[in-house]
Amino acid sequence: MWGGRFAAQPDDAMQAINASIDIDQRLWREDIEGSKAHAAMLAAKAIITPEDNAAIQAGLDQIAAEIEGGTFPFSRELEDIHLNIEARLTERIGEAGKRLHTARSRNDQVATDFKLWTMRATREASDGLRALQKVLVKRAEEHAEWVMPGFTHLQTAQPVTLGHHLLAYVSMAERDRVRLIGGALEAAWECPLGSAALAGTPYPIDRDMTAHALGFHGPSHNSLDAVASRDFALGALSSLSIAVTHLSRLAEEIVLWTSPQFGFANLSDAWSTGSSIMPQKRNPDAAELIRAKAARIGANFAALNGLVQKLPLAYAKDLQEDKALTFAAFDDFALSLTAMIGMIETLSFNRAALREAAARGYSTATDLADWLVRELKTPFREAHEITGKIVRRAEETGVAELALLPLSDFQAIEPRITEAARALLTVEKSVESRDCYGGTAPQRVREQAQRWMEMFE
Numbered sequence: 001m002w003g004g005r006f007a008a009q010p011d012d013a014m015q016a017i018n019a020s021i022d023i024d025q026r027l028w029r030e031d032i033e034g035s036k037a038h039a040a041m042l043a044a045k046a047i048i049t050p051e052d053n054a055a056i057q058a059g060l061d062q063i064a065a066e067i068e069g070g071t072f073p074f075s076r077e078l079e080d081i082h083l084n085i086e087a088r089l090t091e092r093i094g095e096a097g098k099r100l101h102t103a104r105s106r107n108d109q110v111a112t113d114f115k116l117w118t119m120r121a122t123r124e125a126s127d128g129l130r131a132l133q134k135v136l137v138k139r140a141e142e143h144a145e146w147v148m149p150g151f152t153h154l155q156t157a158q159p160v161t162l163g164h165h166l167l168a169y170v171s172m173a174e175r176d177r178v179r180l181i182g183g184a185l186e187a188a189w190e191c192p193l194g195s196a197a198l199a200g201t202p203y204p205i206d207r208d209m210t211a212h213a214l215g216f217h218g219p220s221h222n223s224l225d226a227v228a229s230r231d232f233a234l235g236a237l238s239s240l241s242i243a244v245t246h247l248s249r250l251a252e253e254i255v256l257w258t259s260p261q262f263g264f265a266n267l268s269d270a271w272s273t274g275s276s277i278m279p280q281k282r283n284p285d286a287a288e289l290i291r292a293k294a295a296r297i298g299a300n301f302a303a304l305n306g307l308v309q310k311l312p313l314a315y316a317k318d319l320q321e322d323k324a325l326t327f328a329a330f331d332d333f334a335l336s337l338t339a340m341i342g343m344i345e346t347l348s349f350n351r352a353a354l355r356e357a358a359a360r361g362y363s364t365a366t367d368l369a370d371w372l373v374r375e376l377k378t379p380f381r382e383a384h385e386i387t388g389k390i391v392r393r394a395e396e397t398g399v400a401e402l403a404l405l406p407l408s409d410f411q412a413i414e415p416r417i418t419e420a421a422r423a424l425l426t427v428e429k430s431v432e433s434r435d436c437y438g439g440t441a442p443q444r445v446r447e448q449a450q451r452w453m454e455m456f457e
């Protein structure tokens, strides 16, 4: 492929380190799409003849059919997907095939192909997040008033509703979508094609034509930037890293919730695994692997960043390694999403265990302090102190919930505490009272679920 410059063949190991076809063959659709747009433009600008263009278009369509049908002869000697397709084209259509590479380089070609691939994958990742959001909203609505413990420091803090907890992840996923679509994708809208090797080309090409044919907003404004930059992939991977961090946190909660120690939820058989030695086990392997995938995706972002950050302009072969990292990150993300959707869809929650855990740890103590502030006009710091004493008394007398502590015990510490105050200390009353916008009250959860569903339509 190098024409006249070389007399001898490359070393086998040279070929092994240099060939990327095993990885970048996934770019075949984008490569053919890019070449078709390029050839059509060359013909429109009379750089090649209409006949050559027609032969190229037909030849590329046939190659697409070959690849789709699994009969395309991929060759490592031909290094990458670009040279594989070009060589095959010439094999099939002769002379005209050799004209396709006029006014372009593999450098603008690969930047364009890879960008197209990444943009499509980014949209798919965002659609996948939307699918997860829908499942979460449905489950949240079903469990809008189920009470569970809310934690800080993984210590019982205040009761919350399960619906509210699930909707927290819908908000996270929404911001993830904004980062993917509004951030990463939005920054990728310039078409590199026509930048050629690094400096542009002397041919009278029409870069608007190719850019628009490929669905970009327009041509890139600087040829060096266009062939050297991979921040479109970095943007996508950084957004994916954050998105999968959110999936990983939810996965971690599934691991905790489904442990016998928590007993909050059960995974369906389809999403559990057994143990080869312990017959009683139901393991949350998929959730654990999502945590692992999160680590890998973050690492791939770091690796891609490291790969780009020391390169002078413009293209360097290091950039070839961008694809394996990016493909793997998107693959891991898609699989993680599928698994998470499956788990959430079929997770069954244990209402009694959730409620019992919610009441443990004197979780409604803040409600009592708030009552003292509201009804007795006690300054909050004093109310905090009084409530602390009451909690201690409950603990000392072996009463597990404030709502179950006899009124006389409250009044021993603050005589003005009434039965009405005590009645507010159930977990149900506690969550109902937190009805500020964005709060955990069942009514607010239903309202938010409704808001999301309207947004999804």
Ligand code: ARG
Pocket: 020, 024, 080, 082, 106, 107, 110, 315, 317, 319, 320, 321
């Ligand atoms: N396979 C190469 C890559 O993915 C294509 C570009 C090669 N360009 C070059 N000047 N060697 O980066």
